[in-house]
Amino acid sequence: MSFLDYIRLQYRKWQLKKKRQTVVIRGSCQMCGQCCRGICISVGGKWLKRERAFVKAATEDTSLLRFKIFGKTEEGYLKFSCTSLNENGTCSDYENRPQLCRSFPAPSIFMQFGELPKGCGFRMSTEIDFEQVLKEAMDNKEEISAGHIPD
């Protein structure tokens, strides 16, 4: 991860923490196959920009060999197509799909300033982190003891 990306990530984390928010993903998969086309791949928290980095990653995780580079995004990130994608948008190797496919869509997409594909049945938003708010309230005994208990 470049220093600039690291700073951006930390700033986004800080913003969420300050607002007591968390990333929420809702919706369901419509099996359109859009997320399997024009894929950008992140390895170790860093979106791949160079073929050399991809070759190294695929040596360590051979499940990545199914991906083929076919271009770059405007920002210079490598774009991949997947040889396991059927014409009807389904996966021909669903049982053995790589971890990045299993965990899609993950909150890390938001944290790394990525987006969901157009038309995806999922949506990403930030909402109040009620778990965190509750934890803070539980930790703050004064706040709890100040509560009004009706007779």
Ligand code: SF4
């Ligand atoms: S883009 Fe979204 S709706 Fe389409 S296959 Fe991928 S996860 Fe499912």
Ligand code: SF4
């Ligand atoms: S392995 Fe399957 S789920 Fe993953 S990108 Fe390829 S077609 Fe899609």
